[in-house]
Amino acid sequence: MFEPAGPVAADCAANAFELAVRTGLAQPQKIIPARYFYDEAGSQLFEAITQLPEYYPTRTETAILADHGAAIAAAIGPGRALVEFGSGSSAKTPLLLRPLHAAAYVPVDISGAYLNQSAAALGLQFPDLAILPVLADFTQAFALPAAVAALPRLGFFPGSTLGNLAPGAAIDLLRGFAQLLGPDSWLVIGTDLAPGPGKSVAVLEAAYDDAAGVTAAFNCNLLHRINRELGGTVRVAHFAHSAVWNADLGRIEMHLVARCDTDFTAAGQAFTMAAGETIHTENSYKWTLADTRLMAQASGWTPAHTWTDGAGCFAVQLWRHNCGAMQP
Template sequence: MADDVDARAAQVSAFGHDLLAGLSKTPRSIAPKYFYDAAGSALFDRICALPEYYPTRTELGILERHGREMADQMGSRVDVVEFGAGSLAKIRLLLDAFSERDALGRYFPVDISAQHLEGAARRLRTDYAWLHVQPVVADYMRHEQLRVLEQMPGRKVGFFPGSTIGNFDADEAMMFLQLAARLLAGGGLLVGVDLVKDPLTLHRAYNDSQGVTAAFNLNVLRRANEELGADFDLKAFSHYAFYDPLERRIEMHLVSSRKQTVHLAGSAFRFEEGESLHTENSHKFTIDGFRALAASAGFKPGPVWTDEAKLFSVHWLESPACHGDAA
């Protein structure tokens, strides 16, 4: 319990530091990882069930149809590390795909939201009593927070569903893949990747009719008010999401509806009407483009599974037992 409290305190401090830095920049931005406190994680679970939001149900369908093939690639007696584990819904399909209960070693779900992670892990232990589940409260982009996993003996494979890789910019994606290749050396990574498609489909996915995505976006401001003592007026900011075809990405913003001043940690930040806080990118990939990116990070690209409409893909990437960092 003490470790969880320390981890939450450290994360609040990191949130405050990063939000101050992001508000001081032009244009203003904040990393999307700060969406995921307990309330934000619950809202994202609701997003995943929306009719407009195709990625979750499409990826689940791929995992259901091809889970046995994926399990064969992962091999037996492996420890599974899930990055950004969330509600732990998708790992269940992989667990069910393994033919024997003893085919898996340990399962390490890694997530930034301690409260949400522990609750999901508790439910998973109940349903899979034979599985050793050890939650890791960490930012998986911070190598030092994953050292406990890197030092553990045995073959490790990673699971990174949901196309979270698309939330990174090019440098961050390369950094994560290089980190994962080192951590999983001798094993591999199973990763979900959203594909380039009709912009209208993308627009609907990030602008749902129920307004859940808007609430999810605004939740980062509510969190700043509650945890950091900021004074964002949530009614004075609006959710705005659009697809940039040249960058091949969805951009999410919170747009100020009027001139206003926001206070945080003794600093004042003036927003003009129409000025935004950039909260998330969601890059879309081609299959060949992502395989090339993975190869440049040190992975050996393997099989790729997609749905019939080619909306989404799941890639198996083998990580050689010994390799240096990619240039």
């Protein structure tokens, strides 16, 4: 049973994108938040990235969920509403839904067309499951469907999306998840781990700067989106993709670097950039397991269990809200 998300939230999302571009490009260090990568074209490009040989996070997390989905479901129990934050294609979701015996599935995403398309496809796999997509920016306050108000809840936040936020903002987001999901809720969360003995910086940087140039196209799609949606005049060929590891801050940074002096308009506003100036489009923080435990505890969650791959590249964790202390 699939109910598509409506158009009102789409208007709000479009207005938020315009505001983010206007304010972000007016700053000394120009910035556009990473959540605006994910219009329909960007979402499709990201799905292509997940299939690249260099991009280890998706296949590693998928393998962990495939191996341990039954254990996760056994710890949580049946009958919950599964709320997925930033659902994208929902490709990993069946790995939880099959063993979980969920009462409802609520995918939350910022790309309306892609959200409804993915939810409809999932409905074919689970025809008896209530699927209630919500078009929203999950970093902002939003409401869950009334149909799940009385159900216990499980949050699902895969894909290391938490790393797009600085530590303080990440804690705020996790605290917001706890408030939205309510007492005695659970959260399954994916985190990309910091470089270590089994994961070099070179492997990490290649995941964000692949040989085929798909990630570069994904980054540049932000400029195409400005032209499509905001009447922009950006000459996309004037920009190059850059992805580097910032060891001091523990994060991969993605930028769009001006190849030459360039000027353009967006939403009727004029901007000028000098050669070498950048638009900062993404941070992807990489955490240690100790970091994630501290963030959980600071935001109202108690770590219950952690699963990693053999090389220590990625972790899937199970946290519980409003419960007694449990050992990871």
